[in-house]
Amino acid sequence: MSTQLSITRLTKIFEPGTANQKIALNNFSLEVKKGEFITILGSNGAGKSTLFNGILGKFFPDSGRIILDGEDITYWKDFKRAAKIGCLFQNPMRGTAPNMTIEENLALAYTRNASKSFFAVTRKDSGYFRELLATLDLGLEDRMKTKMGLLSGGQRQAASLLMATIAKPKLLLLDEHTAALDPVTSRKVLEITGKIIEQNQLTALMITHDMNQALAFGSRTIMMDGGTLVLDIHGSERAEMTPRKLVDLYTDQSGQLLSDRTMLSL
Amino acid sequence: MHYFEMLLSALGQGAIYAPMALGVFIAFRILNTPDLTIDGSFVFGMTVCAMVTVAGHPVLAILAGTAAGMLAGLVTGILQTSLQINAILSGILTMTGLYTVNYMVLGGQANLYLQQMQINESGVEVPVASQTIYKMMAAVAGNGEVSSLILSGLIVVIVSVLLSLFFKTRPGIAIRATGDNEEMVRSSSINADRSRTLGIMLANSLVGLSGAMLCQQQRYADLGCGNGMLVVGLASVIIGQALFGRRGVTLGVVSAVIGSVLYRMILQGAYQIDMPSYTVKLLSALIVTVALVMPLTKEKMNTMRIRRAGEKEAYK
Ligand SMILES: Nc1ncnc2c1ncn2[C@@H]1O[C@H](COP(=O)(O)OP(=O)(O)O)[C@@H](O)[C@H]1O
Ligand SMILES: [Mg+2]
Numbered sequence: 001m002s003t004q005l006s007i008t009r010l011t012k013i014f015e016p017g018t019a020n021q022k023i024a025l026n027n028f029s030l031e032v033k034k035g036e037f038i039t040i041l042g043s044n045g046a047g048k049s050t051l052f053n054g055i056l057g058k059f060f061p062d063s064g065r066i067i068l069d070g071e072d073i074t075y076w077k078d079f080k081r082a083a084k085i086g087c088l089f090q091n092p093m094r095g096t097a098p099n100m101t102i103e104e105n106l107a108l109a110y111t112r113n114a115s116k117s118f119f120a121v122t123r124k125d126s127g128y129f130r131e132l133l134a135t136l137d138l139g140l141e142d143r144m145k146t147k148m149g150l151l152s153g154g155q156r157q158a159a160s161l162l163m164a165t166i167a168k169p170k171l172l173l174l175d176e177h178t179a180a181l182d183p184v185t186s187r188k189v190l191e192i193t194g195k196i197i198e199q200n201q202l203t204a205l206m207i208t209h210d211m212n213q214a215l216a217f218g219s220r221t222i223m224m225d226g227g228t229l230v231l232d233i234h235g236s237e238r239a240e241m242t243p244r245k246l247v248d249l250y251t252d253q254s255g256q257l258l259s260d261r262t263m264l265s266l
Numbered sequence: 267m268h269y270f271e272m273l274l275s276a277l278g279q280g281a282i283y284a285p286m287a288l289g290v291f292i293a294f295r296i297l298n299t300p301d302l303t304i305d306g307s308f309v310f311g312m313t314v315c316a317m318v319t320v321a322g323h324p325v326l327a328i329l330a331g332t333a334a335g336m337l338a339g340l341v342t343g344i345l346q347t348s349l350q351i352n353a354i355l356s357g358i359l360t361m362t363g364l365y366t367v368n369y370m371v372l373g374g375q376a377n378l379y380l381q382q383m384q385i386n387e388s389g390v391e392v393p394v395a396s397q398t399i400y401k402m403m404a405a406v407a408g409n410g411e412v413s414s415l416i417l418s419g420l421i422v423v424i425v426s427v428l429l430s431l432f433f434k435t436r437p438g439i440a441i442r443a444t445g446d447n448e449e450m451v452r453s454s455s456i457n458a459d460r461s462r463t464l465g466i467m468l469a470n471s472l473v474g475l476s477g478a479m480l481c482q483q484q485r486y487a488d489l490g491c492g493n494g495m496l497v498v499g500l501a502s503v504i505i506g507q508a509l510f511g512r513r514g515v516t517l518g519v520v521s522a523v524i525g526s527v528l529y530r531m532i533l534q535g536a537y538q539i540d541m542p543s544y545t546v547k548l549l550s551a552l553i554v555t556v557a558l559v560m561p562l563t564k565e566k567m568n569t570m571r572i573r574r575a576g577e578k579e580a581y582k
Pocket of ligand 2: 048
């Protein structure tokens with residue numbers, strides 16, 4: 001299968017030359033195949049979010065290249081590459097506009113590949129949004145004129161997920177997108193996530209601090225530490241992997257213990 | 267009869283300043299940006315309108331004034347987005363620069379009457395009042411305040427309808443979302459800088475329109491006319507909101523317009539109790555201050571009530 005995302009020797013140093021200098025990404029390389037769903041583990045400060053922000057163009061790397069579907073996007077502006085990349089963060093507030101209706105939020109996200117109609121919400125689009133919302137099974141399809149800000153965190157995150165994937169992105173980035181939700185809602189949103197990725201055969205990277213989750217979703221798990229890749233498991237090795245074995249492997253590789261948060265998810 | 271005249275006057279003034287209130291609504295409420303360009307773009311709309319009016323193109327003059335406001339907005343927008351200058355400072359810079367520009371537009375003077383020199387039957391050159399849209403209207407609908415009111419009202423209704431529709435279009439919701447959650451707009455692959463600049467241009471074009479309308483209605487342009495305009499606009503928006511609440515964008519448009527009329531009525535009331543006209547600015551500032559402090563006061567009173575009830579409970 002062809003390569004969808006290729007990251008080569010990406011380096012990002014924050015506040016270089018000061019006492020606070022931090023090498024957040026250190027010659028990080030990763031090849032992601034088309035349709036691959038990778039989960040990412042790593043202790044706090046490992047550089048996971050920085051990796052995503054680099055892919056999203058929130059900053060330009062000090063060195064290295066990012067190639068998405070054959071195009072070198074290393075120095076593209078953030079909004080320009082957003083046409084091809086969907087993203088979702090821990091905070092449900094980040095992905096939605098609270099004072100606009102659910103329908104308008106979806107319409108805005110759909111701008112990426114909607115017909116260039118005059119009005120933002122056409123009848124045809126509206127029908128499509130209703131169908132999509134119905135797949136969430138949260139009753140949101142009957143509240144399309146409700147302001148996004150009135151929804152619960154879980155509902156907002158589920159809606160954000162639709163918005164991030166509505167334009168069938170070439171790459172979906174999920175940064176602990178269920179970590180702020182209660183366990184039941186978190187499970188529900190994860191379930192929807194898996195379904196959407198599978199149905200649309202999306203190429204996706206998901207950061208999580210839950211080892212069970214990391215092994216249960218997708219087909220490949222990588223682990224980061226100190227801004228580099230320290231572990232990359234897939235296939236039969238991954239099929240036989242348990243959280244406990246993963247911890248041992250990590251400790252061997254990086255010579256240090258995982259953060260408490262990750263250990264607690266054992 | 268007396269009250270009827272007061273009402274007419276308030277409606278007429280309210281309609282002329284309504285586009286300005288709409289501009290403030292767009293900048294402060296929709297874009298969530300404190301835009302101080304407004305005092306300057308109001309006068310820019312006025313001076314440009316005055317020059318085109320005395321050149322003999324009354325309708326074009328109104329459009330030119332609107333375009334002038336839009337240009338002022340473009341400058342502020344570029345300062346804010348491309349040059350990353352703080353929003354408040356961007357507005358102040360444009361407004362300050364515009365003072366010189368406005369002075370120059372009027373040909374190096376602080377005011378200008380809308381009149382042209384014409385040679386009369388006896389061959390003497392005399393000043394004649396320039397044609398304005400209000401005079402054109404008077405020729406059709408008769409003289410007086412009613413005819414001006416109808417014309418201003420018509421403009422405001424058309425502008426409001428177009429504006430409400432615009433905010434449902436693709437660029438329209440992009441502007442709204444930029445004020446609501448800029449990060450989300452960027453991650454939807456929309457150039458948020460461009461949306462913000464467009465929004466500021468739209469806001470200031472409406473402010474320029476107001477300046478142009480006032481210019482032709484009062485038949486002169488004066489550099490002092492923009493002073494405190496922003497506070498007047500804010501007062502109108504806040505008064506409208508007190509009545510209608512902060513709901514959808516269409517209702518917001520309506521409430522800014524009605525707020526503009528109500529603001530003029532409050533001023534009329536103030537004149538009734540013999541407050542001199544120079545107190546207007548202080549009154550406007552007070553209205554805005556009171557309205558802004560209201561939510562905080564409500565909350566304080568609420569916590570005090572809870573505390574008193576709690577203490578009563580504890581010591582009974
Ligand atoms: N904007 C920034 N400025 C300075 N340091 C940063 C910035 N963003 C991240 N860092 C640092 O880079 C390192 C990696 O952070 P991050 O990518 O957020 O880790 P995580 O794996 O927990 O998501 C941390 O040490 C963090 O303090
Ligand atoms: Mg992180």
